[in-house]
Amino acid sequence: xxxxxxxxxxxxxxxxxxxxxxxxxVVPLTLMFGEQAFRDNLDMTPEQFYERLPRSQQLPTTSQPxxxxxxxxxxxxxxxxPDSPVLSFHISSGLSGTYQSAVLAKSMLEEEGDHITxxxxxxxxxxxxxxxxxxxxxxxxxxxxxxxxxxxxxxxQSRKLYFLVDTLEYLQKGGxxxxxSAFLGTLLNIKPILSIDDEGIIYAVEKVRGRKKAVxxxxxxxxxxxxxxxxxxVAVGHTAEPAYGEEFLNELAGHFTLEEKVLTNIGPVVGSxxxxxxxxxxxxxx
Numbered sequence: 001x002x003x004x005x006x007x008x009x010x011x012x013x014x015x016x017x018x019x020x021x022x023x024x025x026v027v028p029l030t031l032m033f034g035e036q037a038f039r040d041n042l043d044m045t046p047e048q049f050y051e052r053l054p055r056s057q058q059l060p061t062t063s064q065p066x067x068x069x070x071x072x073x074x075x076x077x078x079x080x081x082p083d084s085p086v087l088s089f090h091i092s093s094g095l096s097g098t099y100q101s102a103v104l105a106k107s108m109l110e111e112e113g114d115h116i117t118x119x120x121x122x123x124x125x126x127x128x129x130x131x132x133x134x135x136x137x138x139x140x141x142x143x144x145x146x147x148x149x150x151x152x153x154x155x156x157q158s159r160k161l162y163f164l165v166d167t168l169e170y171l172q173k174g175g176x177x178x179x180x181s182a183f184l185g186t187l188l189n190i191k192p193i194l195s196i197d198d199e200g201i202i203y204a205v206e207k208v209r210g211r212k213k214a215v216x217x218x219x220x221x222x223x224x225x226x227x228x229x230x231x232x233x234v235a236v237g238h239t240a241e242p243a244y245g246e247e248f249l250n251e252l253a254g255h256f257t258l259e260e261k262v263l264t265n266i267g268p269v270v271g272s273x274x275x276x277x278x279x280x281x282x283x284x285x286x
Contacts, residue, residue, distance in 0.1 A: 013126045
């Protein structure tokens with residue numbers, strides 16, 4: 001069997017070095033500041049985005065790749081790797097139309113698309129990025145699609161994740177909460193802790209006053225989620241603030257033995273919905 005080719009979209013927030021190491025094809029979403037369009041993580045870096053975001057009078061908008069764009073990506077893969085199976089992993093269908101675009105692209109290819117499998121990750125950011133990396137690693141080892149999909153599903157079921165949002169401003173601008181709630185949250189220094197449910201939808205776990213208490217509470221939540229587990233793999237997504245991510249890893253190391261550790265940027269597309277100062281933590285058993 002030819003080597004399995006792994007495809008994903010840019011909301012997986014995979015560090016470029018890992019995507020390159022495992023030959024993962026990353027299809028960018030688009031970020032719009034007014035009339036200006038930027039390809040996620042290509043035309044605008046996370047550092048540039050998080051510097052610009054607080055100064056923007058209007059919340060940037062985002063759009064998924066079109067089915068034609070995905071079809072072109074798949075055809076390019078077919079030309080380079082004839083008859084190779086393709087696994088295409090995407091951000092939760094409950095959060096974006098990206099997965100549906102990929103599904104439509106496969107259908108547009110008709111019989112050519114028979115060896116393409118499009119996967120709804122039911123997650124976001126490195127919450128599925130780590131699964132894509134695992135798939136890329138297995139593909140590099142010569143594993144086939146069925147074995148990779150089975151392993152990735154086990155990872156998905158064992159993974160725990162929480163997002164700590166620094167401000168309610170972007171949730172309010174995006175229509176998730178009212179202005180009064182956002183203003184009150186600012187006054188009280190409320191830090192929402194969010195997660196993603198089994199259907200791939202974001203929900204509020206708790207609201208904690210102050211970042212320090214919120215970080216401590218996230219660690220408590222992970223300990224409750226992983227009773228009796230001491231060795232873990234962990235990835236921390238940050239908004240171009242690696243020191244903030246390192247600080248959390250150091251706190252976590254006081255409670256767990258950390259095996260695989262990944263620090264990654266939350267990219268501009270995901271960042272446009274959560275804002276500066278967000279911390280996203282993804283844990284799975286070692």
